[in-house]
Each structure stands twice: as structure tokens, then as C-alpha cells.
Amino acid sequence: MTFGTEEIVKSCLQNIYEELGIHNEVNNATIIYGPEEGINSLSLVRLIVDIEEMVLTNSGKNIVLADDRALSMKNSPFYSVTTLSAYITTLIHEQ
Amino acid sequence: MSNKGTILITGASKGIGKSLADHYLGIGFKVISISRSPGPEKENHIQYQADITNEEEVRQVITQLKQNKITIDVLINNAGIASMNFMVTTSFAKATEIINTNFLGVFLITREISKMMIRKNMGRIINISSVSVPMHLEWQSVYAASKSALEEFTRIIAKELAPFHITANILGPNPVDIGLIKNIPVKNLEKVINQQAVKRRGELQDIIHCLDFFMDEKSAFITGQSLYLGGVF
Numbered sequence: 001m002t003f004g005t006e007e008i009v010k011s012c013l014q015n016i017y018e019e020l021g022i023h024n025e026v027n028n029a030t031i032i033y034g035p036e037e038g039i040n041s042l043s044l045v046r047l048i049v050d051i052e053e054m055v056l057t058n059s060g061k062n063i064v065l066a067d068d069r070a071l072s073m074k075n076s077p078f079y080s081v082t083t084l085s086a087y088i089t090t091l092i093h094e095q
Numbered sequence: 096m097s098n099k100g101t102i103l104i105t106g107a108s109k110g111i112g113k114s115l116a117d118h119y120l121g122i123g124f125k126v127i128s129i130s131r132s133p134g135p136e137k138e139n140h141i142q143y144q145a146d147i148t149n150e151e152e153v154r155q156v157i158t159q160l161k162q163n164k165i166t167i168d169v170l171i172n173n174a175g176i177a178s179m180n181f182m183v184t185t186s187f188a189k190a191t192e193i194i195n196t197n198f199l200g201v202f203l204i205t206r207e208i209s210k211m212m213i214r215k216n217m218g219r220i221i222n223i224s225s226v227s228v229p230m231h232l233e234w235q236s237v238y239a240a241s242k243s244a245l246e247e248f249t250r251i252i253a254k255e256l257a258p259f260h261i262t263a264n265i266l267g268p269n270p271v272d273i274g275l276i277k278n279i280p281v282k283n284l285e286k287v288i289n290q291q292a293v294k295r296r297g298e299l300q301d302i303i304h305c306l307d308f309f310m311d312e313k314s315a316f317i318t319g320q321s322l323y324l325g326g327v328f
Contacts, residue, residue: 042258049210053161062158066206 005092006085008058012050013081016043026081033078044078055088063091103127103167105147105204106174108134110273111223114299115171115306116140127165129156129204130174141165147174147200157207169219169310170208172201172245177225179279182236190237197241202248205263209256218261221309222249226269226327230290234283242267246321253319262318264309269325271297292326 010026031038048065077087106112107128133142145152212218227239253263
């Protein structure tokens with residue numbers, strides 16, 4: 001069972017892009033927070049807050065996107081739309 | 096209906112926390128409190144029963160706040176436990192309890208409430224420390240260490256949250272005639288007071304005055320600061 005996590009991530013990231021004046025289209029392969037591309041740490045914080053709120057609204061699940069690998073350049077769950085969506089799905093299913 | 100804003104106070108069922116809750120309710124704030132044993136119901140006072148060192152209980156409170164569309168303007172991390180003991184006779188269990196409540200509990204609450212403030216792009220966080228930190232008081236090694244951790248935590252989150260117009264500051268009261276000092280021998284209290292520049296016990300109004308200063312809209316440029324009462328430095 002899924003809660004449309006990819007749609008939530010893409011929607012929230014698109015909003016951040018609009019706030020930043022970035023005109024790229026977000027898709028599953030979009031890099032969110034990587035070593036050479038992606039949004040900055042402040043925007044990442046804002047994205048996390050927005051995603052947690054939207055997940056609660058859509059699924060009733062109060063997840064906490066906190067992970068020791070957040071600032072890792074190798075295997076961060078915040079690296080791309082795909083990795084973050086998978087991470088959120090895991091958290092939702094753990095509850 | 097309150098219109099001054101919403102304050103969340105931890106440890107508001109007794110001592111200084113209770114007095115602060117009563118004060119801010121009395122002047123028109125809505126007060127949210129989290130404590131292990133809530134007190135009697137009052138208008139504009141929403142109380143949650145939770146152990147702030149228990150992540151699941153904290154998350155349940157946060158979920159209820161969000162579902163009830165309650166947002167927080169001011170967070171006062173007041174909950175804390177004190178302990179006077181020689182380091183060599185302090186149990187590991189007590190040391191763990193002190194660190195958990197005075198530091199990790201604050202971390203948990205602050206992490207979640209700051210997210211609400213980030214969404215609003217504004218907020219005030221005030222962490223209650225103690226003069227035990229700058230005074231390096233004997234018999235308070237673990238307690239003062241827990242408050243030192245809290246102070247460093249506050250200074251760093253002040254930097255991380257500043258872009259979202261959230262301030263984070265530290266208030267360190269000296270001995271006040273309510274709360275944690277009631278079991279401390281008078282002789283020991285006098286020893287502390289004699290080391291202050293202004294040699295008297297603190298009063299609730301001293302604390303409120305400092306909190307009001309940090310909470311003030313005009314204090315937006317003041318963050319990451321420690322303010323100790325009684326002339327302690």
C-alpha cells in the first residue's frame with residue numbers, strides 16, 4: 001500500500017523550486033540534495049517540514065524525517081526524489 | 096479567546112513552570128503545557144500529559160497539536176530536574192535521568208516545535224538553564240553538565256534557525272524560592288547567593304522580565320545569548 005509518497009515529494013519540491021525561482025520540472029530522477037547539484041541546506045529543511053506536514057494531512061501519519069545519513073554524500077535518503085520517496089514509504093509502513 | 100499568541104511551556108504542572116503558565120494565561124496568552132501530571136483545567140490552557148524524554152509520547156502530542164491546528168509562537172523549555180551530589184556518589188541511573196530530561200527532552204521538543212515555527216517563518220525559543228553553569232558549582236557536576244549541553248545546543252540552533260526568523264536564547268535563573276531548590280539546604284543556597292553580584296534570591300518577576308525581553312518582537316536581533324540573573328558571569 002502506498003500513500004503517493006512520490007507525488008508528495010515532487011509537489012513539495014516543486015513549491016520550493018518556485019520559491020527559489022528555479023524553473024526546472026521535478027521528476028523521479030531529480031536530485032534533491034547531492035554533492036554537486038540540488039537545493040541548499042536551508043531549502044532542504046523547509047522541504048522536510050513541508051513533506052512531514054503533507055504526509056500527516058494525506059495519511060494521518062506523523063513521520064519524522066530524521067536520519068544519521070542526512071548529510072552523507074554517498075547514501076543520503078534525501079539525495080533524490082526516488083530515494084526520499086522510498087525512505088518516507090518505509091517510515092509510514094513502520095508505524 | 097486569547098490574542099497575544101500561543102506559548103508552549105514544558106514542566107508547567109508545578110514550580111516555576113506553573114507560575115509562568117498562570118502569569119501568561121492571566122495577561123491574555125494561550126498556553127500549551129506538557130508535563131507528566133497535568134493540573135486543573137483553565138480557560139485558554141491546553142495541557143498534555145507526556146514524558147518529554149519519550150519520543151513516542153512527544154510525537155503523539157505534536158500530532159494532536161497539528162490535528163487541532165495549534166501552532167506555537169513561543170517555546171519555553173522549562174522542564175528539568177536538579178540533583179546535588181558528589182560526582183563519586185552519583186549513580187549512573189540518576190546521571191542518565193538528568194541528561195535525558197535536561198538535554199535530550201529539550202532536543203526532542205525543540206526539534207518538533209521548531210518545524211511549526213519554520214512553517215510560520217517566525218518564533219521564539221527560550222531554554223531555561225541555570226547559574227550552575229557559569230558558577231561551576233560543586234556537587235552539581237552532572238546537572239551543570241546537562242545545562243552546559245543545553246546552552247551549546249541553543250547557540251548552534253540559533254544559527255540554524257535564524258534564516259527562518261526564529262530566535263533561541265538561554266535564561267539562567269539564580270536560586271528562586273519556587274521549584275527545584277526547595278530541597279536544597281539554606282546554607283548551600285546562601286553560599287551560591289554570596290557569589291552573585293546582587294546578593295539576593297531571584298523572584299518570579301525577575302524571570303518574567305527576561306522572558307518578556309526575549310519574546311518581544313523587537314528582540315528579533317537577539318539570539319544565541321545567555322542571560323544569567325543576579326549578576327553571575
